[in-house]
Amino acid sequence: MEVGDIRPYIYPDIELDREEGQGIEDLKANSQPAIPDPDKWLDEELSQNILLTSADALINWGRRSSLWTAICFPACCAFEFIAANGPRFDLARFGMEILRASPRQADLMITAGTLTWKMAPNVQRIYNQMAEPKWVIAMGSCGISGGIFASAPYAVVPGYNHIIPVDVYIPGCPPRPEALIYGIQMLQKKIAKRRNLTLGKD
């Protein structure tokens, strides 16, 4: 088809860009302290050693055996994630090969890569749009602390835990696929401890 000059359709969006920029600035101002790790309860649980009901066990089994991953692959760590999905390490063995492009259908966000402030609102938005229950694995030093780029604080978020709560931290730059699988197994252990039937309690 003949495409004429249709610039006008796009460029009124300067306003839009300005709005986005404002959103980024706001987020930056609001998220300086890190979100505390959300698993204080885990220690209590572990120390009290409460036996889970069988229904809980079943639910947890289902949830931990089919963790579908949301797409959030900003940078280099993504390739180790793909390698883990790939033919040599094969995350599919744990039923995890399904990548859902839509966060509505995903359970786990593996933050494979550097998070910049420009990207932060999007990642936060995607995290917010994921249906619960949802988990986050911070992969790589960039995900944990900003890693090699942490000393460029004007651009890089010093760790995903400033934006979204993180369940498991996997150090490495990038972590080996085995390390990632180990982290995922830690997450599975954590899920297995979860209590779901909270009727009666809060």
Next chain:
Amino acid sequence: MALKTEPFVLNMGPVHPSTHGVFRMRTTLDGEVVVDIEPIFGYLHRGVEKLAEQRTYTGIIPLTDRLDYISSMNNNLAYCLAVEKLAGIKVPERAEYLRVIMAELQRIAAFLIAVGAFLNDCGAFFTPFMYMFREREKIVDLLEMVSGQRLTYNYIRVGGVSQDIPEEFLPALRTFVAQMPGFIDEYDRLLMQNEILLARAKGVGILTREQAINCAASGPVLRASGVKWDIRQADPYSIYDRFEFDIPTGTVGDCYDRYRVRVAEMRQSLRIIQQAMTQLPPGPVKAAVPHLIRPPVGEAYAHLEAPKGELGFYLVSDNSIAPYRCHIRPPSLINLTALRDMVRGWKVADLIVIFGSIDITVGEIDR
């Protein structure tokens, strides 16, 4: 058609399965047809050039690893070439050969990913990608053997390479070089003549010779348009003038040509590795370089043929331990400038394919 449909704006990315990271395209669509796109950068701007000004010359090498993270070795090499030019360091013979071997291995790995991701964008349900990843794992194994990391090698250093290769490296490399052509043939059988792939890629996203030259494209994108331009031969750096290899070129400049050129280059890289392996001399692998390099005041530009095109490092020194300015010429960014002309008037599906065929890495674009 005559009925005026109102184009609507759709965000592709930053979190989209096939934008190769966090690239965002604000596309204007008319139904399925792409009317216009506006690439939006900066979702991975990590301030590499700025960071480089705060680090020592050695400390920058890890940063270059993370620029185009699927061809780290080439980035390391380009940077080291620039520093060596700046400081006038002579590299030992054996190190040069090792550098060539590593760079070519990395090139194969990068092309494997490029081709795999391209085929994946065409909709081949991960299969070619998986096969190519399998072969990439083998290369990664080799590179891990010498450097200890799987992705960010930090291996090539100013004045040579960081360590000599272990003794089991060469036999493994030999096996690899012997096996690899068989696998490349297998990929060819898998999809090269597939009717659907031909329909999807042939004649799609044509970048003519003139256009390609005008927008300073380089690498396979340029060569697919029929320009025989490869810095390894046009301006031989390191020891590339000692090897014999061809420069595969395309004719039309469409997505299919870019795909074919990449596959053909893998074979050429294997040829280079073969030659380098047999000629590999003994000797030291690193020149005597002071721990903190202080190059004389001046500037230097070194470029090489990275998998994606011409990768250049421009360094300005003020005789301190950190560069005064470090500028990077990323091939992906320059190649990407052709995108808008290539996709307008095509369908959404073609947009993805064309985008995949350019083969970008966002880390390099945004830096």
Next chain:
Amino acid sequence: MIANYGYIGLFLIAVILFTLLMVTIPIALRFLRIVPDNPNPVKNSIFECGMETIGKTWVQFNFHYYFYVLIFLALDVLVIFLYPWAVSLRQLGISGLITILILITIIFVGYIYAWRKKVLEWK
């Protein structure tokens, strides 16, 4: 014969009940707090690659589809005749074949016209 349709009708009701049941189980479980339910404005907004949507979401569509549906409509009507014809072709014999050939020809004139006028092409 009618009994068969009785089966079908009842089956339809059963299937719809089953489906509704499947869709409503999570709602029931939500009261047991097994299924979480924490809506927030961002979660309930629209997903578009992590960005806010630009412009209207119910967009107007291009019109090429219309021609396909048009020809589909004509051919669909052809099917009304084809099936009874196919079942009893053996009884109808040659004359039936000729009738249907004429029919197909007539409809296909439209089809070929569309092909020639390039409305089957999607530019």
Next chain:
Amino acid sequence: MMPVLNFGIHHQVFIPAVPPDWPGGFWWHWLFFTVVIIAFVLTMVMGAIYIERRGMGRMQSRLGPNRTGPFGLLQPVADAIKVLLKENIVPVKADKLVHWLAPVVAFAPALMLFAVIPFQDGALLADLNIGILYIVAISSVSTVGIFMAGWASSNKYSLLGAMRNVAAIVSYEMPLVLAIVGVVLIAGSLSLNRIVIAQDIPFILLQPLGFFLFFAAGCAEINRSPFDLMEADSEIVAGFHTEYSGMKFAMFYLVEYAEAIAIAAIITTLFLGGWRGPLLPPWLWFVTKVMAVFFTMVWTRTTLPRIRIDQLMALAWKFLLPLAVINLIITAIQVLASWPDTLPWTLVMIIVNFTILAVLVLLWSKFFFRLGWGRIEV
């Protein structure tokens, strides 16, 4: 047959092809088959998901799920539990009622298709004497469900996916329907059970072209690769169910596989001789054939790239449809010549038909329609 519920009209002398009363009276028959069909579809879908993930894994030189339960057999169960207990999100901007109803409307037709498919001689819910027409009609309803989903989400990706789906279904309905007519011509009946009974040799041999057309068009109708445009991951995120989560998403997932199983079952019934086969019990033959057909779909999905929307339409309109009509006419002539009577003639006709298939496909791709360039050339 015990007429518990008399439908007020005396039964005509039409003899049903099969004893519809083998599990007992009307209500028992209905109950039995309702339960059997729903259970069958659900288990087959689970099996299909398992086969797809394992098979695809192995074809990609991976393993596929093998941790959850023995050999990973419980993987679909785990998925089901998880998805069932996932939060349900309805976007504020969405049309809520339609958003809720869409999975129901999409799922019901997929299940309804199985009502007329014989699992064994006479073992079917209702032996309609317009069986095939019923299938064709019902399968066109599921478009509505998918379109509802796409529209109600008020998401551009969903809408794009839904429009693609409508376009694809509309285009491929015709080759599909015309390919069936060939079978009907030979069998002389619309009842699926009759058609199976008529298959002394599987119709794939008598109707190779019809089989080819039906397989391609069927794959396109249910959006299996290489025609899986409407949920093309790499293009439009997740297509029409981008905004669906939890159980409602699971319904669409189910529909996708249930329809694949349905198409496989229809192919089995129409072309592969349905439940007929030596040695094994008929229902086992049926299940085996269905799974074999499904495996072929997985196989093609693993290998082939995705086709583009205009190429998809062009393939339907300019390649499959004319061939379907030609096939129809040729079959009609052959039937009028009443050939498939004696064995040697049948053999001759099989060879003739395969030759026709090869010649037609070659000729057509040579002169009229070429799928092989970026833009379709005609």
Next chain:
Amino acid sequence: MGLAIGFWISASVIIAAALGVVLLRNIFRAALSLILCFLMVAGIYITLSADFLAAVQILVYVGAISVLIILAIMMTREVQRGNLSNKLQLPAFIVALLFLGVLVLTVTNTPWPITDTAPVVPTTTTIASRLFGEGGFILPVEIAAALLLSAILGAIVLAREK
């Protein structure tokens, strides 16, 4: 009995859905309501033992016509504006009501020549022989096809770019 139940269910759904078509504010929902109405008319056909016709009803109305209507809705961007009435609302209502009254009166007061003969099943072969057989409707069939052809050609000419 079963027939009667079927009839009453279908009839009530038909009327509700038809009312939905005219009353629902959202055009897309009105179209969905129309589809429901079509489906239920197929049910009515089945109670009249016209099984072939029921299948055709679903095939053509639900499969094709409703798709066309939905496409028309999608292409004209009038969804937002809703399903409005014009100024003639009240007169139209009165006319429709009067018409309904007259029809119902006529229908109930006319002695219809009802036969007790059982309906023909299966209908497909009978329809085939009536349509294509000796003394059948061959000519009307061809004319119908020609009508359809002219409709297609006209539609293409109308809708195509000038």
Next chain:
Amino acid sequence: MLNNLGLEHYLVLSAILFAIGLYGTLAKRNAIIILMCIELMLNAVNITLVAFSRYVTPELLTGQIFAIFVIIVAAAEIAMGVAIILAIYRGIESIDATKINLMKW
């Protein structure tokens, strides 16, 4: 009442359907809704035809064959109708029946 399903039932149903369609055709402004209402009326006619076929001439099926022709006409009508709507829409960017005024167009 449940058991005596007669011709009248069908005819009354069809009359109601027709009346609803008629009301919609007269009172609605959106041309697409008007088309939909016309379809409703055609369906009402079809019900009548099939009902007569069932109760008056059950062995000939003439009514059913007529119904088939009505369906064909309906298909042709909707095809043309949508084409006209699109053509009008192209001209005046609206499909409001009250605004369609051909003399000014």
Next chain:
Amino acid sequence: MKFERYGIGIVKGLMVTIMHLLRHPTVSQYPEQRLNTSRRIRGNEFIWDQVKCTGCGTCTKACPQGAIEIVTSTSQEENKYTVDKYQIDTGYCIQCGLCVEACPYEALYLGYAYECAKYQRGELVQTKEMMLESPLRKASGYFSPKRAAKLPKQTLLLERITEKK
């Protein structure tokens, strides 16, 4: 008449995939079958030799990240530094190995382990006590050929596919 583009390509591709179905998969099942990593692996933890370290601080200076925190005090009698605090934030470190290369006394090694995922961000910081070498915490052979020679040979995918299980 050339028979390309009549489905031949598709059939070839289909053959490739079906042959893979019969081929042995290349998967190593991680938790049970572990790959031997490279002898020079730069693992995600550090091994620090309390005896050899003189507290010179070269590693800190070499680290491009500044991930190493070292606090020393001079003890008069032995005329050397004692290391009071030596900690590395492994969540911040990028495993570049430059510190190991720089250490003039071979007192710092990268670990051989990579399974270092933690539930808490704070646990990622490795202190002096945690970095000591033990049989469970082996050091990798990065920049130390002596240690490398003792480590197991790397498993190569290259060889596994040829030997076949």
